[in-house]
Amino acid sequence: MIERVAACACGQLRVACQGEPKSVSLCHCLECQRRSGSPFGVAVFYAVEALEVSGEATVYRRPSDTGFDVVHRFCPACGSTVWWEATRKPGLAAVALGAFADPAFPGPTQSVRAETRHHWLPEDWL
């Protein structure tokens, strides 16, 4: 089975992910923009059991407008968010696509929250 490893900027916090992701989703919401520092976030969804975590993670829990908290896990040394869980979707973990640092990684198959999509993103793009 394929294994891909996501890591923070300093490499201290690592998540080994077994198998293919369940889905890859691009999100234009403002919370993903704040979390990532990018104009959108890309979440790679896996079953929680497919993840093997090593290193220290700090937890940040934020409320979301759906009424369900989102629990971020980030490296206390360098601050990169490596993965997070939405309490609305128990059993699923979202891993930050950029944390894989792999340009060949499967791309997003959908995008959500178009209402806060940046105006300069190409028209024919997700």
Ligand SMILES: [Zn+2]
């Ligand atoms: Zn780090």
Ligand SMILES: [Zn+2]
């Ligand atoms: Zn989002």
